[in-house]
Amino acid sequence: MSIRLAILLSLVACSALAADLQPFERGSWEELRQKHAGRPTVIHFWGLTCGPCLVELPEWGRFAPATKGAEFVMVAADPVPEEPADLATTLTKAGLSGIESWSFADRFAQRLQYEIDPRWRGELPMTILIGRDGSSRSILGTVDFGELRGWIEQQNAP
Amino acid sequence: MRQSAWLFLVMAVAGGISAASAQHQHAAPPPCAGADLACATAATPAFAADGRLWVAWSAGGQVMVARSADLGRSFAPAIAITRNPARIDNGPDARAKIAIDGNGRIYVAYAVFQDERYNGRVYLSRSTEGGGFSEPRPITEDATSQRFETLAVDPSGDLLVAWIDKRNAATARSEGKAYPGAALAFAWSKDGGTSFAPARIAQDQTCECCRLGIGFAGPHRPVVAFRNIFDGTTRDHAVMTFADANTPGPIHRISVDDWKTNVCPHQGPALAIADGIYHVAWFTNGQARQGVFYARSADGGATFSPPIAIGTKDRAERPALIVQGHRVWLAWKEFDGEAMRVRLMVSVDDGANWGAAETIASTTDASDQPLLVGDGRGVFLSWLTKKEGYRLLPLPGAS
Numbered sequence: 001m002s003i004r005l006a007i008l009l010s011l012v013a014c015s016a017l018a019a020d021l022q023p024f025e026r027g028s029w030e031e032l033r034q035k036h037a038g039r040p041t042v043i044h045f046w047g048l049t050c051g052p053c054l055v056e057l058p059e060w061g062r063f064a065p066a067t068k069g070a071e072f073v074m075v076a077a078d079p080v081p082e083e084p085a086d087l088a089t090t091l092t093k094a095g096l097s098g099i100e101s102w103s104f105a106d107r108f109a110q111r112l113q114y115e116i117d118p119r120w121r122g123e124l125p126m127t128i129l130i131g132r133d134g135s136s137r138s139i140l141g142t143v144d145f146g147e148l149r150g151w152i153e154q155q156n157a158p
Numbered sequence: 159m160r161q162s163a164w165l166f167l168v169m170a171v172a173g174g175i176s177a178a179s180a181q182h183q184h185a186a187p188p189p190c191a192g193a194d195l196a197c198a199t200a201a202t203p204a205f206a207a208d209g210r211l212w213v214a215w216s217a218g219g220q221v222m223v224a225r226s227a228d229l230g231r232s233f234a235p236a237i238a239i240t241r242n243p244a245r246i247d248n249g250p251d252a253r254a255k256i257a258i259d260g261n262g263r264i265y266v267a268y269a270v271f272q273d274e275r276y277n278g279r280v281y282l283s284r285s286t287e288g289g290g291f292s293e294p295r296p297i298t299e300d301a302t303s304q305r306f307e308t309l310a311v312d313p314s315g316d317l318l319v320a321w322i323d324k325r326n327a328a329t330a331r332s333e334g335k336a337y338p339g340a341a342l343a344f345a346w347s348k349d350g351g352t353s354f355a356p357a358r359i360a361q362d363q364t365c366e367c368c369r370l371g372i373g374f375a376g377p378h379r380p381v382v383a384f385r386n387i388f389d390g391t392t393r394d395h396a397v398m399t400f401a402d403a404n405t406p407g408p409i410h411r412i413s414v415d416d417w418k419t420n421v422c423p424h425q426g427p428a429l430a431i432a433d434g435i436y437h438v439a440w441f442t443n444g445q446a447r448q449g450v451f452y453a454r455s456a457d458g459g460a461t462f463s464p465p466i467a468i469g470t471k472d473r474a475e476r477p478a479l480i481v482q483g484h485r486v487w488l489a490w491k492e493f494d495g496e497a498m499r500v501r502l503m504v505s506v507d508d509g510a511n512w513g514a515a516e517t518i519a520s521t522t523d524a525s526d527q528p529l530l531v532g533d534g535r536g537v538f539l540s541w542l543t544k545k546e547g548y549r550l551l552p553l554p555g556a557s
Contacts, residue, residue, distance in 0.1 A: 049249050049276060051366065052420045079250045079424070080199065086274075107199065107524040107544065110493040118495070119472050122250070123421040123443065140443070141421050 021084045021091075023105035024075055029115045032073060032102070033130065040070040040155035041130045042148065045116075047078040048086060050124040056142045061095030063145050069156040076103040077112075079122055131155055193218040193238065200253035200526045201542040203230075203550065205533035206262055211550065214256035214266050215542070219243030221254045221268045223291070229538070230550030239283045239291050245271040247278050247305055250424040251369040253526075257309035257317070265317060265351050266291065269305045277303035280321055284351035297321070297345055298357040302328045304343070306426070308370045314377040316403075317347040319354070320370055326362055339387045340366035344380070346403055360398060360406035363387045367422040371429030371438065375458060378403035383412070383429040383438050391418045395427050395440045397459040412453055413465045415444030425475065432481035434458070435508050439468065439477035439488055450474040450490050454509045469501055469515060480530035480537050484508050487537055487553050489518070489528045497521070500528045500541060504555040518553070521545050 022028075032043070044060060046053040064072040074096055076087045087103050104112055113122045117138055120126060127139040129151055190197035198215035205211055211226045213233070221240045224233040239254075240246075246254070247269035255267040264285035269278035279301065281294035298304065303324035310318045323343035330337035342361040345354040365385035373381045379400050386396035386409060395412040417423075427440040436455040442448060449472065451465035468474050473492040480487050486505040491498055499520040503512045519528075521543040529540040530553070539551045 047422075050422045051276070052422065054275075080248050108498075109524075110498065111495075114493060114495050121425075121441075121443070121475060123419070123423060125421065141419050 021076070021087055021101045021103045024077075024102040024112060025105050026111060026115070028102065029112070036071050036073070036130065037134065038132060040132055040152060041073065042070050042152075043073045043075060043128045043130065044143075045075045045077040045124060045126040045128070047076060047124045048082045048090060049078050049080070052142055053125045054090070056125060057090065057094040057096070059145060063148070064096065064099050067149070067152065070152045072099050074099050074101045076101070077109070077122065077124060077126070078104060079109040081105055081107060191218055193220040193222050193236070195222070195224065195233070195236070195542070195548055198222075198542060199248055199524070201540070201548055202253050202256050203529060203531045203538075203540040204256045204258045204264075205531060206258045206264070207260060208262065209533055211531075211533075212256055212258065212264060213540075213548065214239075214254040214268075216246040216248060216254045216268060219246060221246060221266065221294075223256065223264070223266055226550075230540075230548055237291060239266050239268070239294060241293060247271055247276075249276075249367070251367065251426055252306060255307060255309045257311050259311040259315055259317070259350075261315070263350050264291075265309050265311075266294075267297070267307045267309050267319065268294075269307060269321075272301070272303070276305075277324065278305035280304040280307040280319070282309075282319065282351055292351075297354055298323075298343070300325045300357065303340070306367075306369050308372050310372045310374070310380065312374050312377060312380065316378070317351050318344060318372070318380055319347070320344040320360070320372055320380070320382055322364065322366055322368075322370075323357070323359065324366070326359060327366075336390070337363060338390050339363045342370070342382065342384055342398075344382075344406075355404075358404060358406075360400075361386070361396075361409060363390070364396075365393050365423065365426075367424050369426030371427045373429050373431035373436070375399050375431065375434075381429065381431060381436060381459065383427040383436075383440075385423065385426055385440075386411075391420075392444075393417045393419055393423060394442070394444065395438065397429070397436065397438065397455070399459050410459050410461070412438050412440070412455075412462050413442075413451065414446060415442035415451075415465075416446045417442050417444030419443070428477045428479040430479040430481040430486065432483070432486075433508065435481075436462075437479050437481060437486055437488075437509050438462070439479050439490070441475055441477070448472070450477050452477070452488060452509070452512075466512070468503070474501070476527040478528050478530045480532055482532055482537055482556070485555060487530055487555065488512070489530055489539060489553075491525070491528055498525050498543075500539060502539070502553065504553075506555070513555075516554075519549065519551060 197217035201215040224236040283294040307321040368385040371383035425441040450468040453462040524544040526542040
């Protein structure tokens with residue numbers, strides 16, 4: 001194998017491991033919902049500046065990649081946008097590099113929060129469950145993964 | 159192979175960058191990089207006795223101050239407080255702080271993140287005889303973590319710094335004990351900020367991510383409003399009145415909102431005191447009530463009036479208070495999906511009755527919290543917005 005090819009392959013492997021963060025801007029929420037429409041989706045809002053989020057993140061890292069029956073999305077919702085590199089490092093460390101990830105990319109965070117849920121004031125962590133029928137439910141604070149598993153099973157019940 | 163992947167390879171080989179930093183291809187436009195006020199996300203005002211307005215902010219990793227002789231319309235060249243760029247705490251309830259004493263001495267404080275866990279270190283600088291500012295120094299020897307510092311010059315002229323401190327939390331964790339939140343700490347300087355008495359802890363297990371409200375019941379009698387953690391889980395507001403400079407009094411719950419949560423509210427209270435009446439405004443998302451509320455106490459914080467809901471339901475946030483004589487001004491922000499408005503209510507009878515709310519300023523992009531500031535004659539809204547820049551607007555109803 002040529003050196004060049006070896007570098008290429010190792011970089012491809014690296015880029016697959018690193019979380020690919022998409023900028024969450026005006027309209028991103030609608031885009032995200034449409035993309036997952038008709039399938040049970042768990043959207044977890046977290047932040048680098050949120051202590052409880054960082055404590056909980058490794059649990060998401062164990063749960064999300066190993067759980068079938070729902071699609072998982074991580075959204076970094078720091079009110080002051082954080083460096084994508086820092087977010088990607090934290091996501092990768094938590095075992096979430098393979099999960100679809102977005103990051104707030106507008107300092108006018110209230111506008112993004114309003115599009116997601118007009119009642120949400122940006123408290124983190126926050127999780128939104130969107131069912132097959134499009135109905136959604138917000139969970140403020142850390143989640144009970146047992147209950148979350150129950151919701152996913154219910155969504156997939158025949 | 160996609161073209162972007164090839165570009166990625168070339169960049170990675172040429173620049174030796176990590177895979178993670180290559181994600182910038184998707185990132186937001188680069189933020190304003192300079193140290194100008196225009197690049198700041200928060201600006202804090204204070205009036206000097208000579209009527210000049212001083213504003214402190216952080217931008218581009220620097221903490222800056224500038225003075226204005228024309229109520230914020232123009233500023234003298236900004237002065238750098240920091241000697242080297244640092245990672246200044248710019249969280250939603252953090253900002254550079256400024257206080258000015260009766261002799262015109264200016265104090266500036268700010269927190270720097272020390273690590274990736276958001277442990278902070280608070281630094282203080284004071285104005286010097288020659289018109290400059292001293293090299294910033296830590297306010298306490300303990301290096302564990304300090305954030306959400308607040309500066310207040312007490313009626314005797316001494317300087318109080320209060321902040322959220324993690325030293326006791328770190329000790330508890332090292333002993334395997336639970337310690338929700340962080341401690342409310344304070345330190346006094348009796349020599350104009352040159353030195354500080356050792357830091358003391360006023361209250362353990364308070365919210366670790368909220369600003370403090372500080373006023374004085376008299377010389378050396380600070381009053382601190384803060385988001386406490388009751389029973390290890392409930393983040394409701396409390397007030398504490400010191401018996402003397404170093405004796406924190408008992409804490410009194412301002413309102414049983416019953417906000418049981420482990421989220422970071424990033425929203426601390428506003429406190430103003432005049433004629434022995436404590437005025438408090440705060441945000442909660444508790445079981446008992448949700449939104450911004452106002453209450454007052456006429457008995458030194460022992461009991462509070464029933465909370466009054468402020469502003470539009472589900473929209474009000476970030477309250478600010480100022481008192482002058484019997485007049486009380488209460489400002490807050492409201493976002494309606496398009497515009498962010500600063501709303502204002504005025505009371506002329508110590509907060510017993512309030513006039514109708516009115517909009518006094520608005521913007522359609524990012525904005526700082528609304529702050530209220532007085533110079534002993536007038537009272538003003540101080541508001542930094544991304545689109546319009548810094549504004550100082552006289553409030554209606556000033557005597």
